[in-house]
Amino acid sequence: MHTQLPLWIDTIQTAADTRQLDDLKASLMGKTGTVTLALKNLGQLSIDEKKAKGAEINAIRDALIAAFTAKFDALTTEAINKKLSAEAVDITLPTRHAVGSQNSIGRIHTLTSLMLEIKDFFYKRGFTFAEGPEVEDEWHNFDALNIPSHHPARQNHDTFYIKTDSLSNMNEEPSQLPHSHLLRTHTSTVQIRALAKEKPPLRLISFGRVYRSDDLDATHTPMFHQIEGLVLDKGIHMGHLKGLIREFCSTLFGVSNVPVRFRPSFFPFTEPSAEVDIACSRKDGKLMIGEGGDWLELLGCGMVHPNVLTNCGVDPAEYQGFAFGIGLERLCMLKNGIIDIRQCYEGDDAWLKHFGSFSF
Numbered sequence: 001m002h003t004q005l006p007l008w009i010d011t012i013q014t015a016a017d018t019r020q021l022d023d024l025k026a027s028l029m030g031k032t033g034t035v036t037l038a039l040k041n042l043g044q045l046s047i048d049e050k051k052a053k054g055a056e057i058n059a060i061r062d063a064l065i066a067a068f069t070a071k072f073d074a075l076t077t078e079a080i081n082k083k084l085s086a087e088a089v090d091i092t093l094p095t096r097h098a099v100g101s102q103n104s105i106g107r108i109h110t111l112t113s114l115m116l117e118i119k120d121f122f123y124k125r126g127f128t129f130a131e132g133p134e135v136e137d138e139w140h141n142f143d144a145l146n147i148p149s150h151h152p153a154r155q156n157h158d159t160f161y162i163k164t165d166s167l168s169n170m171n172e173e174p175s176q177l178p179h180s181h182l183l184r185t186h187t188s189t190v191q192i193r194a195l196a197k198e199k200p201p202l203r204l205i206s207f208g209r210v211y212r213s214d215d216l217d218a219t220h221t222p223m224f225h226q227i228e229g230l231v232l233d234k235g236i237h238m239g240h241l242k243g244l245i246r247e248f249c250s251t252l253f254g255v256s257n258v259p260v261r262f263r264p265s266f267f268p269f270t271e272p273s274a275e276v277d278i279a280c281s282r283k284d285g286k287l288m289i290g291e292g293g294d295w296l297e298l299l300g301c302g303m304v305h306p307n308v309l310t311n312c313g314v315d316p317a318e319y320q321g322f323a324f325g326i327g328l329e330r331l332c333m334l335k336n337g338i339i340d341i342r343q344c345y346e347g348d349d350a351w352l353k354h355f356g357s358f359s360f
């Protein structure tokens with residue numbers, strides 16, 4: 001059989017296309033191919049013959065596989081190159097859509113327009129914008145916010161920690177600084193950053209990306225956006241928080257006196273803490289916000305914990321206030337009836353056209 005090998009190899013190397021190559025492969029190595037049958041027939045030979053013949057056929061098979069793979073790669077590359085040069089496009093030509101038609105104009109992404117709408121609401125009420133970095137340290141993300149070291153949110157599987165040796169200008173041994181930097185898990189970090197610069201009275205709002213080691217499914221992504229609010233002044237109480245949130249919900253959903261409910265909850269950085277639900281109902285599979293007997297969770301909030309104020313050098317006996325945190329995608333999904341959060345980031349043209357807007 002080895003005498004035929006050079007001929008086979010030659011036929012492989014001169015095959016005109018992949019179809020010819022596939023036929024050749026089947027005739028040699030398919031179920032009833034020459035080489036396959038030769039391997040099968042080994043069983044009828046004596047042990048010594050089997051050893052010698054077996055080694056020979058296996059070597060032939062390996063040589064054939066190598067030749068087939070090389071020729072297949074060469075033919076595919078050749079086909080791709082041919083196709084590319086045949087289909088070359090002149091990207092300087094104008095598109096088929098008339099210039100200036102709606103199809104050729106970009107739109108504001110629904111997340112962006114919602115963000116602008118929310119900003120507008122708070123700016124009109126005297127809030128200013130505050131910012132913080134996405135790569136944070138444990139102090140701003142956890143400790144200063146009264147989150148103890150044993151809190152589950154601090155574990156590796158919930159938070160994206162950054163290896164210290166991947167950050168420049170660090171002299172310390174990485175092992176001495178475990179977990180010192182991370183991707184912020186919430187925008188509450190901005191409360192701490194702002195209080196390092198400004199002292200109360202203050203009203204601020206912040207927006208940005210946050211990261212959690214979550215699954216990727218219809219309602220979770222490892223990155224999403226939050227809106228954070230903080231109000232500190234003398235004599236601020238829960239009533240102020242409730243009034244503001246009620247007004248916010250009514251404005252956002254365009255329903256006056258929208259029913260909202262404050263459900264007791266827990267956050268280490270607020271006391272008392274609450275989650276806010278908005279009334280809703282489902283009619284014919286459609287979600288109606290602002291009416292009905294069901295409730296949908298909207299945001300987390302509470303009165304700023306005295307420990308947080310003390311950590312930031314503010315006297316809790318003098319200044320009090322509230323904070324709230326809203327998930328932007330969640331709000332956007334509720335408002336627009338979007339059922340899969342991943343669509344927000346996929347950049348699908350039809351989706352962007354449908355949910356995008358020309359103004360907010």
Ligand code: PHE
Pocket residue numbers: 185186187188267270300301302323324325326
């Ligand atoms: N930081 C909280 C979260 O990410 C939300 C929150 C912000 C709650 C401010 C209370 C006050 O879930």
